[in-house]
Amino acid sequence: MEKIEVNIIELLEFLEELIETAPKVPITGKSVIDKKEFLEVIDQIINHLPDQIRKAQWVMNEKDRILGDAQKQYESTKSEIMEMMKQNVENHDIVKEAKVRANEIIALAQRDAKAIRIGSREYSTEILAQLDREIEEKRNNLISDMQKAFEYTAKEIDEKLSETGTKIKENISELRGM
Structure with a gap:
């Protein structure tokens, strides 16, 4: 990532x-630049x-994948529990254990998804x-460079106009003296 940032910074400095x-x-x-x-x-x-954006997108996709996997595991575990309940109603300890395991899986998936979401946002x-x-x-x-260039150009114009005005006044005096 550091190399990409350096390249972008170098390119911006070149611009x-x-x-x-x-x-x-x-x-x-105004400045004339080579458009091409x-x-x-x-x-x-x-x-x-796009490399940086793809990394962020990957993080978001990974989050979605983990949540999808967790949802599939949850559904699979839920189906297994229902089947076990049908077969062994009197043996409720297994059902309790399956529910605990399903809740653990969901909790882990939610924690992982939250960590990925926070990481991608950061x-x-x-x-x-x-x-x-x-x-x-x-x-x-x-903006600063443009202001300096404008001030310099305005100063040059003012000096040239002052010089021209002085020459015109000298010419008028010379004509009156004739």
Whole structure:
């Protein structure tokens, strides 16, 4: 799992680098990116995610299988008990023992199912929380970078407009002096 997370993080960092190093469009501060390259990296990220999702799905399927097996064992034990009761009504100790055994099996199955359910929730929550933190961090970095780029571009435009205004005023003064 660690290797998959590292790959996803590396791919997200590569996307961030693509955005940061992309040429800027004057005035708007927007970046021009290679759409094909960007989409290929996103596809790689998507290809890594299903492994983690499949693991969570396996946990859920295993829980369902265990509950199904427990239900089958319960039904099988219940049928055996009914048959035993028909054959040996006077021997009720066997029936009691079978019921105790059936209840033990059900209790074990329920405990196992609960442990798997809790484990799968914790695993899913952990993965999603980590991904959310990473996305939030990347989003904040991207917004910060975009703000810096916009401020730099706005400053350049302001300086150029000021220079142009000064030249126009100088030209007007020169024309008045003629």
